[in-house]
Amino acid sequence: MYNRLLKIKPLLMLLFLAMLVLIVGCGKNDSANNSTDKGQVKLVFQNIYPDETATNHKVMKKIVNAYMDQHPDVRIDLDSLNIDQQKLKLKTQASGKNLPDIFVVNASAQMKPFVDEGLLAPLDDMLDKNTLRQTFQEGILNYYTFDGKTYALPDGNNIGVMYYNKQIFSDLGLTPPQTFTELIDAVKKIKSEGIIPIAIAEKETWTGSILFMNIVLRTNNGPGFLDDVIAGKKTFHDPAFIEAIEAFEELVDAGAFQEGATTTEYAEAETLFRTGQAAMYYMGTWATSGMETSDHKDYIDVFPFPTVHGKGNVRDFMLAPGSAFAIAQNSPHLEQAKDFLNYFMLQWPKENFEMKAAVGLAQHVDGDFQKAGYSDISINVLNLFQTVQGGDLAFDNTMKPDVAQVHLKAIQRLFVEKVSPQDIADEHQKAFEKSYAQ
């Protein structure tokens, strides 16, 4: 027996040694989170710009490197993830209260759980440094402000517009529709020519939702429908909501969207439009930079979503305040992180302007776009921005996630099934009452 044990001993020792190395290794990693060997402060910057060939990544990299050059005592590690990955990782990190120093959150309802839990640092003191606050467009910071404190700074501000192919329109003798009836007529005409009237990426259910909510924005005669529902002033059985469902069904029935829309991915839908296979494409203005690279870019223009049955104002848009940078309240280097983000946001509009990516920023941009060589489509979108009077946020930026999911699925159902508007309204109302009663 003793003999046998003796034989096992070296093996056991090896195993323990291996485990020890593992444990020590993990421990070391943790401490490295705070500072590096050279006594540098290390900040982790989690972001949603993973594509190294994309402008947003290049701009970020440039600003980060410039900051590190000026501050040799600070090292910034980038954790670049695509949007879905980042959302998932951040939620996991949040549940373990182990957040990166700087990260990305979404406006309004989507970031509220983080604020409620005290995970985000208020940034007001930092906003008042170097007049950073003044660089932001008026009102935009409200979407990131809770109880008078601002918790995140947006990288962009976009609106929902209808991109259209001027060539297809002029070939068919069409002009940009001013009313919903004209839109339906245009859809039928385009469809009869064998061209897809409107490309949509309904596998990603939010795409149908913003289009639908733009109709609500019209039938409700202005913004604020969902806010009124939350405030208890209206319900989903409101005539404005029912009318919007009917209008949307009318679009589907007229064959407005490509076949198999519910399995179409985002990039796929955009390609249908950019390659001239589809005549229209409803999307946030962030899609503009993608249009710049289209072969058909000289034929692409935009128009605001038309009025519906004489209701609404074409100067109201679906508003998409961008994803925004926040700082962890429990970051060990809170001040350093704030200082960096201050610098970053001050440089953001300048660097984007130089890279021809300053359409749809949340900040004021100094400079002449025309002189800087921006294309017609960019200029037209910028001009449309000048007309913005107000609008609504997307459904999932306004309502709680569980209600938003019911909504997104319900809208997706409209693409494939004939459902009575009353049933859709019921579904919404039930989900809303269940979620908000708690």
Added chain:
Amino acid sequence: MKLTPKVFSVFLLPALVYYLTMVILPIGLSFYTALFDWNGIGQATFIGLGNFKELLFNDPLFWQTVKRNLLFALFSMAEIPFAFLLAALIARFFRRGQRIVAAYFLPVILSAVVVGQLWQAIYHPLSRGGLLNQILVLLHLDSLTRAWLSDPNVAMYALYFVALWQYLGYHVLIQYTGIQNIPHTLQEAAIIDGANTWQIMRHIVFPLNIPFFKISLILAFIGSLQAFELIMVTTGGGPAEATEVMSTYMYNQSFLNLHYGYGSAIASFLVMFSLLATFVLNTVFASLEKRYDIGG
């Protein structure tokens, strides 16, 4: 060094530690989390079995997903006799059957993303060049053309078919291995005794292959319950909820609706269900194996 139980346990330890921390512990945690109302970020409220009550008695959507999983399991298991037949034919008529089996096995090694993209192209609507629809038109079956993955009435069946196609080779491989394992002497003796092919099948190959049926059936059943990637890649559970199954529903509840506790309850249900199914299948086969007197 002699291989004593102690040596064995030392060698097993790393795998055991890994298994405990990466499989058993998360399952336990999942059961624990299922007892809370938790959005994944904020404070969790203990609600006992509330999530399970809601899930089992008050959530018609969930039972729809269970139904789809069970139907999927049924199709997957029905595929196995077919796989067995193929394997038997390959074993009977090909000297180097492994190559044919390898060809059948090929789709199994493709990632779900590749398979999803491939079949999405095949199932595309006619207006966008779908292969299947074009073939139907060539065969003058125009009335059958449709947007296979966007039609709520057929989308789920279209996906079942993809999974069956992908995993046929897996089961062919298992069955083929089983058939190859049967000693040739038995069959030769039977031939000398004047048994025909059917009799050899019925009285030698079939019973001796029972342990391999068991493996195939359990894998098919559990695999069907866990179906996830293919659905996420192709339809994302849509249109509406037409192709939602348990695991995609769990994902949606946990990560999109921010109902972590509820999602965990679904996960726990899935674990219990899989264990129960494995137990039932094992019991059935134990009696079969006893009848034919083969150690399983």
